[in-house]
Amino acid sequence: MLTSFRKMHGLGNDFVIFDERANSLALTPVRIAALAHRRRGIGCDQLVTLSLTREADVLVRFFNPDGSEAGACGNASRCVASLLWHENGKRHSTLQTKAGLLSAYVGEYGEVTVDMGQPREQWQDVPLAAEHDTLHLPLPGDPAAVSMGNPHATFFVEDFSLLDQGHSLEHDPLFPERANIGFARMESRTKMRLKVHERGTGVTEACGSGACAAVVNAVRRGLAERTCQVELDGGVLRIEWGSNNHVLMTGPATVAFEGTVDLAAYPS
Numbered sequence: 559m560l561t562s563f564r565k566m567h568g569l570g571n572d573f574v575i576f577d578e579r580a581n582s583l584a585l586t587p588v589r590i591a592a593l594a595h596r597r598r599g600i601g602c603d604q605l606v607t608l609s610l611t612r613e614a615d616v617l618v619r620f621f622n623p624d625g626s627e628a629g630a631c632g633n634a635s636r637c638v639a640s641l642l643w644h645e646n647g648k649r650h651s652t653l654q655t656k657a658g659l660l661s662a663y664v665g666e667y668g669e670v671t672v673d674m675g676q677p678r679e680q681w682q683d684v685p686l687a688a689e690h691d692t693l694h695l696p697l698p699g700d701p702a703a704v705s706m707g708n709p710h711a712t713f714f715v716e717d718f719s720l721l722d723q724g725h726s727l728e729h730d731p732l733f734p735e736r737a738n739i740g741f742a743r744m745e746s747r748t749k750m751r752l753k754v755h756e757r758g759t760g761v762t763e764a765c766g767s768g769a770c771a772a773v774v775n776a777v778r779r780g781l782a783e784r785t786c787q788v789e790l791d792g793g794v795l796r797i798e799w800g801s802n803n804h805v806l807m808t809g810p811a812t813v814a815f816e817g818t819v820d821l822a823a824y825p826s
């Protein structure tokens with residue numbers, strides 16, 4: 559029996575989206591990892607499921623290729639909001655995620671703004687393994703840390719030579735839930751170049767929650783204004799940390815293709 563899915567991406571950060579609103583697919587971490595595999599499966603940076611909920615227009619869950627579940631995924635949130643707009647013609651939608659209730663809006667030219675909620679700046683909320691000032695972590699390179707519903711550490715750098723340290727930094731004992739590792743070069747107070755080694759995934763072409771975290775950390779460090787352009791390998795996001803403490807992320811959402819898959823062909 560074949561199951562349909564959608565392949566979408568946000569600036570090259572790509573997703574396989576399964577719609578479980580009609581029926582549950584009971585996807586196990588093993589099957590998720592197999593489906594996400596670039597050669598043996600469909601291939602994606604994250605696998606996303608949609609479910610019915612009374613709390614919002616849709617319940618969204620995000621899974622990394624290693625099978626781990628993430629509380630937030632900015633690029634996928636934009637894709638889901640765009641998918642709902644194409645479905646029902648409503649530009650405004652609400653997404654229930656592990657990180658909380660997000661609201662999204664599809665603009666005149668199809669660009670999507672997601673309110674990613676408030677950053678969590680306390681060490682317990684990132685989380686860190688012990689009490690530390692999240693503005694200056696006790697790691698070489700002096701990163702800052704914050705959670706956007708998923709853990710992020712941001713290194714402010716002049717070049718990206720540290721990128722190959724991403725895997726070991728992701729697994730540093732300071733991060734009990736691991737962490738997404740961002741490397742940010744400030745081009746000005748309103749423009750940043752960012753590369754991210756994503757938790758459970760590796761280096762991606764873009765990371766939406768990572769862009770939010772990097773701007774929040776840059777503002778906290780006095781390096782940036784509250785509205786910043788973030789240039790990633792896959793393209794540009796607009797991030798605004800508003801006076802209401804909410805972080806707005808604006809960028810594209812692209813449908814790649816729709817397909818079907820025989821789930822029984824994948825280990826569970």
Ligand SMILES: N[C@H](CCC[C@H](N)C(=O)O)C(=O)O
Pocket residue numbers: 571603604620622627628629630631632633634708709738756757758759764765766767768
């Ligand atoms: N790997 C991340 C989830 C995906 C984040 C990224 N794709 C985004 O757009 O925010 C984590 O484990 O927290």
